[in-house]
Amino acid sequence: MSAHSAHGHAPGAHAGVAPHGPHRNYVKIWAILVALLVISVVGPMTGIRVVMLTTAFGIALVKAYMVAKNFMHLDIEKPIVHWLLIVGLALMVLLYGALAPDIQKGEGQYWKKDENFHKSFTPEKPHTGGGQAQPAGGSGAGTPEHGHP
Amino acid sequence: MSVKTIATQRASMNIPTGRLAVWWVLLSEIVIFGGVLASYILHRLGHPEWAEQAAHTNVWAGAFNTLVLLTSSLSAVLAHQAAEKGDGPKAARLLQLTVFGGLVFLIVKTFEWREEIIHGYTLQAGGFWSYYYTAAGLHAFHVLAGMVIMLWVANTARKNQELHRVENIGIYWHFVDIVWIFLFPLLYIAK
Numbered sequence: 001m002s003a004h005s006a007h008g009h010a011p012g013a014h015a016g017v018a019p020h021g022p023h024r025n026y027v028k029i030w031a032i033l034v035a036l037l038v039i040s041v042v043g044p045m046t047g048i049r050v051v052m053l054t055t056a057f058g059i060a061l062v063k064a065y066m067v068a069k070n071f072m073h074l075d076i077e078k079p080i081v082h083w084l085l086i087v088g089l090a091l092m093v094l095l096y097g098a099l100a101p102d103i104q105k106g107e108g109q110y111w112k113k114d115e116n117f118h119k120s121f122t123p124e125k126p127h128t129g130g131g132q133a134q135p136a137g138g139s140g141a142g143t144p145e146h147g148h149p
Numbered sequence: 150m151s152v153k154t155i156a157t158q159r160a161s162m163n164i165p166t167g168r169l170a171v172w173w174v175l176l177s178e179i180v181i182f183g184g185v186l187a188s189y190i191l192h193r194l195g196h197p198e199w200a201e202q203a204a205h206t207n208v209w210a211g212a213f214n215t216l217v218l219l220t221s222s223l224s225a226v227l228a229h230q231a232a233e234k235g236d237g238p239k240a241a242r243l244l245q246l247t248v249f250g251g252l253v254f255l256i257v258k259t260f261e262w263r264e265e266i267i268h269g270y271t272l273q274a275g276g277f278w279s280y281y282y283t284a285a286g287l288h289a290f291h292v293l294a295g296m297v298i299m300l301w302v303a304n305t306a307r308k309n310q311e312l313h314r315v316e317n318i319g320i321y322w323h324f325v326d327i328v329w330i331f332l333f334p335l336l337y338i339a340k
Binding site for chain 1: 180195230327
C-alpha cells in the first residue's frame with residue numbers, strides 16, 4: 001500500500017482519524033526542532049552577516065519543513081493538498097514580483113517616488129513614552145533616498 | 150433532532166471533507182500571511198535603517214515563544230496520535246495542554262508589547278513597528294482563535310466523539326507554528 005493510500009484508510013483508524021503513516025518519534029523530532037532553535041538564536045550572535053542569514057533563515061526553512069512533514073504529515077497527504085499549498089505560495093511570489101519594482105526600484109520614468117516616500121516610514125520626531133531613548137531610526141537622518149539625487 | 154453530515158468524504162480526492170476544508174482555509178491563510186511577510190521583506194530590503202529599529206525587539210522573548218509554540222505543536226500531534234488510537238480523553242488532555250501553550254505564548258507577548266509600548270515603540274513609531282505589530286498581532290489573533298476552537302474540539306473528544314476533528318485543528322495549529330517560525334527571524338533576529 002502506498003503512503004498516500006494509507007493516509008486515512010488504514011484498518012483500525014478510529015472515527016475517520018487519519019493514521020500517521022510511517023512510525024514517527026515525535027519527541028525526537030521536537031528535540032531536533034529545539035536544537036535548531038538554539039542554533040538560530042546563537043548563530044546571529046557571532047555578528048557575521050552570512051552566518052546570521054544562514055542560521056536564522058536557513059534554519060527557519062528547515063524547521064518549517066520538519067513541522068510540515070512530520071507534524072502536519074504533508075509527506076503522506078493527498079496530491080490536492082500539495083497543489084493547494086503550491087497555489088498559495090505561487091500567489092505570494094506573484095505578489096512579491098508585482099510589488100518589488102514599485103517599492104524597491106526608485107529610478108526610471110515611472111518609478112520616481114515622492115521625496116517624502118521613505119520618510120513616511122520613519123518618523124521625524126522622537127517618540128518618547130517612558131523616558132527611554134527614542135525609537136531607533138527615529139530621526140530619519142539615515143534614511144536612504146532611493147533613486148533621488 | 151440532530152442532523153448528521155452526509156458527505157464526510159470527498160470521493161474524487163480520497164480525503165475527508167473536514168480535513169480538505171482545513172487545507173482550503175490554510176490556502177487563504179498563506180495568502181494573508183504571505184502578503185504581509187512579502188511586503189515586509191520588500192520594505193525591509195529597501196530600508197536598511199529598519200535594522201536599527203528591529204534591534205529593540207526582545208530576542209529572548211521571541212525565542213521563548215518559539216519554544217512554547219514548538220512544544221504546543223508536539224502536544225497537538227500527540228493528541229492526534231491518541232485520537233487515532235481511539236483514546237478521546239487522552240487526546241482532550243493533550244489538546245488542553247496545547248491550549249495552555251497558546252495561553253503562555255499570548256501572556257509573554259502581552260508583557261513584551263507592554264514594555265515596547267511603554268518605551269515609545271508604538272504602531273506609529275515607524276515602518277518597522279507598523280509591520281511588527283500587524284504581523285505579530287495577526288498571528289496572535291490566529292493563536293487565540295485556535296485556542297478557542299481547540300477547547301471546543303477537546304470537549305467533544307473527551308466524550309470520544311468526532312475524533313477526526315483533533316487532526317483537523319492540529320493541522321491548523323501547526324500552520325500557525327510555521328508562520329511564527331518565519332516571523333521570529335524576520336522580526337527578532339535580523340538586525
